[in-house]
Amino acid sequence: MTDIKPTRSELMKLKKKIKLAQSGYNLLKKKRDGLILDFFEILKKAKNVRKEVRSEYARAVEKMNIARTLHGDLTVKSIAIGIQEKPTVKVASKNIMGVVVPKIDAELSSKQEMQGIRVSSIIEEAKREYTSLLIKIIAAAEVEVSMRKLLREIEKTKRRVNALEFTVIPKMQDTRKFISLRLEEMEREGVFRMKRVKMKSA
Numbered sequence: 001m002t003d004i005k006p007t008r009s010e011l012m013k014l015k016k017k018i019k020l021a022q023s024g025y026n027l028l029k030k031k032r033d034g035l036i037l038d039f040f041e042i043l044k045k046a047k048n049v050r051k052e053v054r055s056e057y058a059r060a061v062e063k064m065n066i067a068r069t070l071h072g073d074l075t076v077k078s079i080a081i082g083i084q085e086k087p088t089v090k091v092a093s094k095n096i097m098g099v100v101v102p103k104i105d106a107e108l109s110s111k112q113e114m115q116g117i118r119v120s121s122i123i124e125e126a127k128r129e130y131t132s133l134l135i136k137i138i139a140a141a142e143v144e145v146s147m148r149k150l151l152r153e154i155e156k157t158k159r160r161v162n163a164l165e166f167t168v169i170p171k172m173q174d175t176r177k178f179i180s181l182r183l184e185e186m187e188r189e190g191v192f193r194m195k196r197v198k199m200k201s202a
Contacts, residue, residue: 006182025164032157039150046143053136060129099153101146106138
């Protein structure tokens with residue numbers, strides 16, 4: 001600490017810095033805790049969506065296998081090629097505790113344009129199941145990306161909180177103690193010198 005100036009003005013500046021650092025530390029702790037709560041909410045949602053995706057996938061595969069058995073692969077593929085419908089995916093964003101995460105909406109028409117091809121009920125059922133599966137996959141993509149972004153922000157915030165708590169603030173507090181002790185020592189030396197001067201002049 002040889003480069004530190006043990007002056008009262010320096011001590012005042014340091015006290016202000018410590019107060020500011022402690023305020024920042026408290027805010028970051030609140031942010032970290034809020035992010036963790038939001039993360040667990042999204043994690044719960046992600047678990048449900050993953051379960052729904054697995055369930056939708058199993059149903060879709062079952063319906064498709066029945067359609068292939070009844071009509072043959074060539075017919076099913078021909079009908080799939082004839083489908084003109086395309087999903088409309090809208091990607092926006094939302095803010096969670098300062099973290100920008102995606103908000104994805106998918107719109108799929110319930111009608112099919114089959115270019116004159118007649119479609120059996122089982123193929124319609126397979127189509128509905130795969131449409132539902134696609135919607136769930138898009139929902140899963142939204143929550144998965146949100147989780148990754150929140151995790152990165154939580155880790156970054158935790159590092160900043162730990163740095164302030166265990167390094168920055170303790171170092172500044174040690175410096176404050178050093179300056180305070182040095183000022184007290186200088187004050188005692190000053191008093192002692194004054195006494196010696198008075199004794200000499202008496």
